[in-house]
Amino acid sequence: MREQWLKRWREGRIGFHLAQTHPALVRHWKALKVPGRAKVLVPLCGKSLDMRWLSEQGHPVLGVELAPEAIEQFIAQHSGEISRYHQAGFHIARQGSVELWQGDFFHLHIRQVDEVEAFYDRASLIALPPATRQRYAFHLAQLVPPGAKGLLVTLQHRDGDAGPPYSVSEKEIDELFTPNFSLEKREEGAADERGFAESVWALERRGPLI
Template sequence: MREQWLKRWREGRIGFHLAQTHPALVRHWKALGVPSRAKVLVPLCGKSLDMRWLSEQAHPVLGVELAPEAIAQFLAQRSGDVSRYHQAGFDIARQGSVELWQGDFFHLHIRQVDEVGAFYDRASLIALPPATRKRYAFHLAQLVPPGAKGLLISLRRCDSDAGPPYSVSHEEIDALFTPNFRLEMLEESAPDERGFAESVWALERRGPLE
């Protein structure tokens, strides 16, 4: 999966990238009640403009991305000083209030995200094959503190297991996240021309005694 993802970016096969902020993020983020200035973790972030939008809402952003091409293209979208450093296996670039960590999301340690207070997944879960999604949901739960809120945007299609993007059923989302998160589906679109229906979920990390 790692090499497949890197190859996609090298070849420019990134049809999943949106050239604007995702409308569901704009519609639902403020209603989540994320504290002002809470740092937002964005796994498998690509070069998503959603990170710019979150930073414009006064949130510091920590994006994690495997492909160096994605980070370079994100930084090139705007002028502005970029500071660079290395930490525990990650090459990190900071532009404004957005930090981009180039490396494997599964190597991210809780000590490196101790300031994170929220999270956003627009195309992370659906980029992962079935065998990896359980590991992803568990790792995300380990990285965010109790009470942390986030938004998950997923896709499902009844007639295909191919991907990415992968189809993830509502039942699988429930099974993956309910053990560690309170979960509420906010909306689901009609299927598009490819047969994918997009669903939007609000999540909140459960406390240790829940």
């Protein structure tokens, strides 16, 4: 899966990327009542413009992405001073209040995200095959503190296990997250011309870990 993801970025096969802020983020983020200066974790962030939007709302952002091309393209979209450094196997680039960690999300340690108070997943869970999604949900719960709030955008489509993006059912979302998060569906969209239907969920980390 790792090599397939890197190959997609090298070849520019990134149809999942939106050239604007995701409308669901704009519609639902403020209703979460995340504290104004809370640092937001964005796993598998790609070059998402959602990170710019979160930054514009006053949030420091910590994005994690495997593909170096994604990070360089994100930086190139904006002017601004860039600082670069390394930490525990990650190559880190900071531009304004957005910090991008290039490396494996599953290698991220709680000590590296101790200031994180919120999270946003628009295309992380649905980028992962079924066998990896349980690991992802538990690792996310390990990284964010009790009380941390977040927004999860998923989708369902008629091609079953084909992906990415993968179709994730409401039943699976419940099984993955309810052990460690309170979960509330905020929106269920109609299927588009491709047969993709998005759902939007509000999460809040409970504690202790289960």
